[in-house]
Amino acid sequence: MTYSTEKKMQSDDSEPPAKRSHTDFQSAQLAAYKGSDLELKCINTIRVLAADMVEKANSGHPGAPMGCAPMAHVLWSSLASGGVGRAHSASNPEWWNRDRFVLSNGHACALQYIMLHLSGYEDCSMEQLKLFRQVGSHTPGHPENFCTKGVEVCTGPLGQGISNAVGLAIAAKHLGATYNTPDFPNIISNKTYVICGDGCLQEGVSGEACSLAGHLGLGDLIVLYDDNKITIDGSTDLAFTEDVNKRFEAYGWHVQTVNDVANGLGDLRQAIEAAKKVTDKPSLIKIRTEIGYGSPSKQGSASSHGAPLGSSEVVAVKSRLYGMDPDKSFHVPDDVAAYYKQQAAEAEEMRVTWDAVYLKYKHALPDKAAELERRFKHELPEGVFDNLPTFIFGKDKANATRKFSEACLNAVAPKLPELMGGSADLTGSNCCQIKGSPDFQKDTPEGTTIRFGVREHAMAAICNGMFAYGAFRPFCATFLQFAGYALGAMRLSALSKFGVIYIMTHDSIGLGEDGPTHQPVEMLESLRAMPNMNVFRAADANEMAAAYQIALLSVHTPTVICCTRANVSPLENSSRVNAMKGAYTVVEAEGDGTPDLVLVATGSEVWRCVDAAKALQSDHSIRTRVVSMPCQELFLQQDEEYRKSVLPGNIPTLSVEASSEHGWHRFAHAQIGLTRFGMSGPLEQLYMKFGFGAENVASKGKDLVDFYKQRGVDVPDLNARPTFVNFQGNDH
Amino acid sequence: MTYSTEKKMQSDDSEPPAKRSHTDFQSAQLAAYKGSDLELKCINTIRVLAADMVEKANSGHPGAPMGCAPMAHVLWSSLASGGVGRAHSASNPEWWNRDRFVLSNGHACALQYIMLHLSGYEDCSMEQLKLFRQVGSHTPGHPENFCTKGVEVCTGPLGQGISNAVGLAIAAKHLGATYNTPDFPNIISNKTYVICGDGCLQEGVSGEACSLAGHLGLGDLIVLYDDNKITIDGSTDLAFTEDVNKRFEAYGWHVQTVNDVANGLGDLRQAIEAAKKVTDKPSLIKIRTEIGYGSPSKQGSASSHGAPLGSSEVVAVKSRLYGMDPDKSFHVPDDVAAYYKQQAAEAEEMRVTWDAVYLKYKHALPDKAAELERRFKHELPEGVFDNLPTFIFGKDKANATRKFSEACLNAVAPKLPELMGGSADLTGSNCCQIKGSPDFQKDTPEGTTIRFGVREHAMAAICNGMFAYGAFRPFCATFLQFAGYALGAMRLSALSKFGVIYIMTHDSIGLGEDGPTHQPVEMLESLRAMPNMNVFRAADANEMAAAYQIALLSVHTPTVICCTRANVSPLENSSRVNAMKGAYTVVEAEGDGTPDLVLVATGSEVWRCVDAAKALQSDHSIRTRVVSMPCQELFLQQDEEYRKSVLPGNIPTLSVEASSEHGWHRFAHAQIGLTRFGMSGPLEQLYMKFGFGAENVASKGKDLVDFYKQRGVDVPDLNARPTFVNFQGNDH
Incomplete structure (x- = not known):
């Protein structure tokens, strides 16, 4: 008897699987399976381990791992065993030339942990599989790169992984073009494999990224699309009936379909072979699967997606699947273990071979090798900040900080080939062109300027992928307001500890005539509220230099460099050193003793405060200090003494920022800010x-001064507050 | 001599346009033009007005209006004149059955204002055209629905307009299916027209929306794609080489191409005719244009995109374009004015005819008509809040607030047919299914449940479009964390004054095992920092009822209803009335007099504070008040007396929210919050x-109490601060 997956799904009058006996199912599976029994047993082992993990965790997603197990098996098998022969190394998970793997449907992460376990990765011991989704384990509920060696990027927010993979593929292509030589063509030559589901392909970010991937002809990117026809709400017929293959062909991808992967791997292997041969286009292989394969009552149904199958159902799965023992949990049969051990050893062998070649490379091309090593270690070269400009108060000319940003970018770029990036089609406005840096295009992969197109979200996700590759400090740019389009990915920069540099110009209502749709109001606060994100809004050229220095030094914290369209002059007391403290006194009040008033501001508002302070002194004898606070995060990292020396807290303090005043209550008694959106009109008006x-x-x-003085009200001391540090450690 | 646009662009050896004399160009244009001279003059009038507006504003985007002028001409011309015969009404811009027009490439808005001017719309007088992009004008730098009658939605952030249009088309299709009858088939029967550019089609949000539009078969949606091959950075060859037509075919659209629109309108007219006849698919018409058409040195170049052409160039444009007078600015030739006056009159006639039919409808079907009128006025029916549940402290059972949200949604839904929406493929988790509400699908347009698919950004943008249509209170749902995917559109809800209801569940790290990729930390603060956005995080069932009442009453303010996955019991002093004040005392300290400590919290943290207060009293005799603050925005709208009665400010106050503490410094001396991302693990752990x-x-x-008492430090009075109200009025 042959058992056809296709037939079962399409025919309503066939006996439902739940009613068929387990033995029947097993016999049918075995009979239908076109391949070795051991291979089927391997795949079934993955399936039941996934069911076990979710069952023990009492939460999670069993359906996708059970459906995708055959793909994972092929990806983790050597060429000799009919797999893709992925280059990777359990002993050295960060080996440069490993073939990257991204599980874009991150909820299926049991699958990834299982494959890492079977391949001998230390972080995914059997003990860790049993700790799935528990606090402090290496096997969290969605893949986290900083938590599990062998995981490249954080996935789970749908659409991110496949977009990161575009970044990984860009990184590999550029690095290979830059460091390989005719004698050493494979120092960097890895492929990037992705498994993704319907959800990832519905998200706009993946559409953006895949359109760009097609444009760039990223031939080393191969995506396995788990076409299981099921989303959380039910059938994809509810909302997703587009022709995915045709869409990817429209993007310029090489597209194939595999109709059955549960009953044999021949078609999938052929498709992958073909995909590997197409080197000028990324490849999509649509693979028809069944979610929850093997589950008698939940196979092919949304009910297997996001909850444990239930203990009796898990037993039934094991009874039905060839080679599985219903009495055992978290069990890997010896022959299965031996199989994957052999595959991992063959993968390891590739690393060993590469090591030998790299030694020769290093001998032949020591400078290139040293640079590569420096880049992968994220070390900065000597003197990288030496050329950052210094501007002098009263001497140097006013300009927009976006222009200073351009100057700083170009001051550090010559020593930093790892600086690679560009703008979402606003290169001129964002002032983010590295001079003399050619475009990274299909036929010019050595270029370092990326033309992202009008694709902010993918831009950020691609930068995450490039950072994840190693050896890159990606940067990208748009108007600050359109960070709102990219926030899903920017957050993942912060969470993943990827020091991506975001150049965000037009940082306030000072954007002017383009109006409120383009004027940020809440965006600074949105970003400041995000953990592990430096938000730097420079007030002059020296502060901008500080922003670049901080951004480059912050390898594991992304930095948002906010830039004005308005011209600003160098401030009296500004310096890179001062600005790197996050806040400092730009102009001290006249005379001795404590000032009567503190004005604290950022960006282009600082010099307006300087003018206001002069007027307050001359017109009212109010002795006014002006504080520039380019980066709250850095200021809060200073010691208490320094913080109080800048913002005493018990002196009337007024904050001035042309943006939402939401968070300024922390630092100031009163605010000049915005509680509404902006308007279209000239900046100054x-x-x-x-x-x-x-x-x-x-x-x-x-x-403000009068409020306290005339009313006889005590100035509340904003520093007279305890800071409670609960658990805020950054263990995963 | 015939002059071919195509030829000029493709042939490098032809004389560049800048060198050809203006007279030659004009003769060539006239000779090549396949249509009436008057029509060409009309189109040229649009072009030169756009150039004039941008020139006078000294900022803006002349290129797109000059290239798109022929399309606008056809859209604003009557059927008799070879146009699409759009139904609209200058005298009554909000006429229900008007054909909607969305300029998705909003930077081209001079075009829209010019067409409104030529059609007699009051907001776009010639005076207003001269005030383009000035503070307080009706002609801002990008279209704003609340600023200009005749503008449906705010556009400019690319990809939004076309996604809004999908919402407009859904609204029309559903409303027609619901209110039309066999005798009155055209009470609601409008079409939705869009002009969009390359930028809009690169953005992921438009891909999401257009995929859904194809799935839903929105036959009354017709998109004119301005294929000018130019983006801000230069040629679309830099980053956008996909086959757009094929992609839209993959989405299930009807797709056509028009190769030349500058030299005649026959092809475009035929294509629109064909598009109108295809009623089961949305239509895309790709139209080859030249940006900056008519400009001798900038036509076909990115340099015409985003800056004034320059005064001499504007004179040259007028010299070159048939029928234009280089000595005149802001000039509409009499015959052109008369032409558009006639078109507007014919459009107005449709409205008059419709009015007569509607009178009969109202007579025949008074209940339906009354409901429609109520809906378009955004009036709530009598007693809509009567069925909102009331829960009693100590009696009713604990449950997740997402479940209470479901109960509230279902309590109001029976009286509110205008409540239409759904989830981004998390219907069960979001608890947002209106019972008995069928799906809105291609063949069931009367359904009110929208299956958005995994498309958060488009979901929000579509809801904006539905609200813009009138007669709807759209709602949509996802996990709170994935508001980060939709923020670009959510902000436009707030800016546009669209009272969209966002149901955002899993509102903290309490989401648990799915881990930090899914646990919001900064999102509450991001949304709170946004103007005109109610962020409501309910602590129990009664507060949830308040959330729904506030959301429905806030017609012009979107509301984010944040819901827990964790179970919470009714609080002692909770009530709908109390919660609608934004914050209130849930448990007062024991005994008389002022309390020793105030705990202020939201959501599921409130009952933990209640437990803590009991312990503080019993273990340390610290008399503790617990304040629940479900909505900061509402609390800040209360009078000072009430605010001080709840949060005295000079009593030690501790805020507790399982989220970023960023903004809590405003209300509390110390915070228990998060300054890091969450972790994967069980909620309670x-x-x-x-x-x-x-x-x-x-x-x-x-x-906290000890900090002040033992150290003898004064408790700083957080209320002893002035509030400065600068200009915050909400005039556009």
Whole structure:
């Protein structure tokens, strides 16, 4: 008897699987399976381990691992065993030239942990598989790169993984073009494999990334699409009936279909072979699977997606699947263990061979090798900050900080080939072109300027992938407001500890005539509220230099460099050193003793405060200190003494930022900020209208001083507060 | 001599346009133009007005209006004149059955204002065209629905407009299916027209929306794609070489190509005719244009995109384009004015005819008509809140607030046919199914449950479009963390004053095992920092009822209803009335007089504070008030007396929220919050680990009291601060 997956799914009158006996199912599976019994047993082992893990965790996603097990088996098998022969190394998971694997449908992560376990990765011991989804384990509920060796990127938020993979493939292509030589053509020559599901392909970010991947002809990117026809809500017929293959062909991809992977791997192997041969296009292989394969009552149903199958169902799965023992849990049959051990050893052999070649490379091309090693270690070269410009108060000319950003970028770029990136089609406005840096295009992979197109979300996700590759400090740029399009991926930079550099220009209502759709109001606060994210809003050229230095030094913290369209002059007391403290006194109040008022501001508002302070002194004898606070995160990392020396807390303090005032209550007694959206109009008119002119700052500063003095109200000491540190350690 | 646009662009050896004399160009244009001279003059008038507007504003985007002028001409012309015969009404811009028009490439808005001007819309007088991009004008730098009658949605952030249009088309299809009858088949029968550019089609949000539009077979949606081969960075060859037509075919659209629109409108007219006849698929018409058409040195170049052409260039444009006078600015030739006046009159006639039919409809079907009128006025029916559940402290059972949300949704839904929406493929988890509400699908347009698929960004943008249509209160749902995918569109809900209801479940690290990729940390703060956005995090069932009442009453403010996965019991003093004040005392300290400590919390953390308060009283005689603050925005709208009665400010106050503490410094002296991302693990373990258990809250509460008492430090009065109201009025 042959058992056809296709037939079962399409025919309503066939006996439902739940009613068929387990033995029947097993016989049918075995009879139908076109391949070795051991191979089927391997695949079934993956399936039941996934069911076991989810069952023990009492939460998780068994369906996708059970459906995708055959693909994983092929990806983790050597060429000799009919697999793709992925180059990877359990003993050295960070080996440069490993073939990257991304599980874009991250909820299926039991699958990834199981494969890492079977391949001998230390982080995924059997003990860890049993700790699936528990606090502090190496096997969290979705893959986390910083938590599990062998995991490249955080996946789970749908669409990110496949977009990261585009970044991984860009990184490999560029690095290979840059460091390989005719004698050493394979120092960097890895492929990038992805498993993804319907969810990933519905998300816009993946559409953006895959369109760009097609444009760039990333031939070493191979995506296995788990076409299981099921989403959480039910059949894909509910919402996703587009022709995915045709869409990817439209993107310029090489596209194939495999109709059955449960009953044999021949078609899949052929498709992968073909995909590997197409080197000028990324490949999509649509593979028809059944979610929850093997589960008598949940196979092919959304009910197997996101919850444990139930203990009796797990037993039934084991009874039905060839080679499995219903009495055992977390069990790997010896022959299965031996099989994968052999596959891992063959993969390891590739690493050993590569090591030998690399030694010769290093001998022949010591400079290239040293640079590669430096890059992969994320070490900065000597003197990289030496050329950062210094601007002098009263001497150097005013300019927009986006122009200073361009100057700083170009000051560090010559020593940093790892700086690779570009803009979402706003290169000129974002001032983010590295001079003399050619485009990274299909036929010019050695270029370092990426034309992301109007694709902010994919841009950030691609930068995450490039960082994950190693050896890169990716940067990308758009208007600050459109960080809102990219936030899903920017957050993953922060979570994943990827020091991506975000150049975000037009950082306030000062953007002007383009109006409120383009003027950020809440964006600074959104980013400041995000853990592990430096938000740097420079007020002048020296502060901008600090932003670049901090960004480059912060290897595991992304930095958002916010830039004005408005011109600003160098500030009196600004310096790179001062700005790197996050906040400092730009202008001290006249005379001795404590000031009467502190104005604290960022970006282009600082010099307006400087003007206001002068007026307050001359018109009202209010002795006013002006503090520039380019980066709250850095300021909060300073010691208490320094913080109090800048912001005493018990002196009336007024914050001025042309943005949401939401978080400024922490630092200031009163705020000049925005509680509404901006308007379309010339910059200066908007600044006046919304109260950011020096005159209004002075007026409100006086009001604040009077509020306390005239009413006889004590100035509340904003520093007289304890800081509670609960568990905030950054263990995963 | 015939002049071919195609030829000029493709042939490098032809004389460049800049060198050809203006007279030659004009003769060539006239000779090549296949249509009436008047029509060409009309189109040229649009072109030069756009150039004039941008020139006078000294900023803006002349290129796209000049290239798209022929399309606009056809869209604003009557059937008799070879146009699409759009139904619209200058005298009544909000006429229900108007054919909607969305300029998705919003930077081309001069075009839209010009067409509104030529059609007699009051907001776009010639005076207003001269005030383009100025503060307070009706002609801002990008289209704003609340600023200009005749503008349906805010566009400019690329990809939004075309996604809004999908919402507009869904709204029309559903409303027609619901209110039309065999006798009255055209009460709601409008079409939705879109002009969009390359940028819109590169953005992921448009891919999501257009895939869904194809799935839903929205036959009344017709998109004109301005294929000008130019983006800001230069040629689309830099980053956008996919086959757009094929992609849209893959989505299930009807796709056509028009190769030349500058030299005649016959092909475009035929294509639109064909598109109108295809009623089961949305239509894309790719139209080859030249950006900056008519500009001698900038036509076909990115340099015409985003900056004024320059005064001499504008004169040259006028010299070159047939029928234009180089000595005149902001000039509409009499015959052109008369032409568009006639078109507008014919459109107006449709409205008059419809009015007469509607009168009959109203007479025949008074209930349906009354409901429609109520819906379009955004009035709530009598007693809509009567069935909102009330839960009693000590009696009713604990449950997750997402379950209470479901109960509230279902309590109001029977009286609110305008509640239409659904989830991004998390219907069960989001608990957002209206019982008995069938799916809105291609063949069941009367259904009110939308299956958005895994498309969060498009979901929000589509809801914006549905709200813009009128007669809808759209809702949508996902995990709170994935608001980060949708933020670009959620912000436009707030800016556009669209009272979309966002149901966001799994609102903290309490999401548990799915881990940090799915656990919101910064999202509450991101949304709170956004103007005109209610963020409601309910602590129990009564607060959830308040959330729904507030959301429905807030017609012009979107509301984010945050829901727990964790079970919570009714709180002692909770009520809908209390919660609608934004914050209130849930448990007062024992005895008389002021309390020793105030704990302020939201959501599932409130009952932990209640437990902590009991322990503080019993173990340390610290008399503790517990304040629940479900909605900061509403609390800040209360009068000072009430605010101080709840949060005195000069009593030690500790905030507790399992989220970023960023904004809590405003309300509390110390915070228990998160400054890091969460972890994968069971809810309760995470709450304990991160300090959100009652024991740690009590411990930190005591520490706070001791901090001031033992050190003899004054408690800083957080209310002793002035609030500065600068210009925050909400005029556009």
